[in-house]
Amino acid sequence: MAERPYVLLSAAISLDGYIDDASGTRLVLSGEADLDRVDELRASCDAILVGAETIRRDDPRLLVRSPARRAGRLARGQGASPAKVTISSSGNLDPAARFFADIDAGTGAGTGRTGAGTGGTAGIAKLVYVPGAAQAGARERLGAAATVIGAGDPLGLREVLADLAARGVGRLLVEGGSRVLTQFLRCGLADELLLAVAPFLVADPAAPRLVGAGAFPHGSGHRMVLAEVSQLGDMAVLRYLLSRRPGG
Secondary structure: OOOOOEEEEEEEEEOOOEOOOOOOOOOOOOOHHHHHHHHHHHHOOOEEEEEHHHHHHHOOOOOOOOHHHHHHHHHOOOOOOOEEEEEOOOOOOOOOOHHHOOOEOOOOEOOOOOOOOOOOOOOOOEEEEEOHHHHHHHHHHHHHHOEEEEOOOOOOHHHHHHHHHHOOOOEEEEOOOHHHHHHHHHOOOOOEEEEEEEOOOOOOOOOOEOOOOOOOOOOOOOOOEEEEEEEEOOEEEEEEEOOOOOOO
8 A cells, every 4th residue: 555645736826926815805816727627637536635724714615516527436436526635733624614515506516425434424525634632622523524533743744644545545636725735845745736827916925825935855956847738728737746656
């Protein structure tokens, strides 16, 4: 069994490297063509991970939207959508958030079983990783909405990834936010970086950037490998390889 899943980091950014603005309302950077690309990417993975702050700020569903892709996953013996994963230092999450829902109202997206462990309500696995000290409180708060797993004190990404691998997750898609992307890159735990570049500027120092400060294995003087460049509408999509592990 692999020690960790193959990890893909995915983000949409402005030309000046921001993933959102500071308005309090989510800035949608992607056009329809890029959103469909992300849907296809989600359908190819076993689990999708976002940080707890992304759940609080954006309230994402994290479901495969395309009926054909959902049907294809079911035909392969997978859940219609990948397992949903989050990491939280406190476990302070609202069980009514859309992250914890199995079905996207109006489309039925997301129904079906998953192979990524058990727990939570029937359907898609919802996995919440917290420090061991926060585990009891998070379990009481979330109840049957999710499986709460202690992953070290402090919370460790390597422990999270090892547990996901043990649950059968071979491909993990990480969709943010900035703090989580920074952690994966700083720890050298990502295999690919997929950036969709929107053709406008945010230019607001209060807005979140793609990554925060830190020492990175692929920092200054250590170049990533540009594997692919594509155009989707008015956006450029850049695919960088960060490791030589198989699975991409």
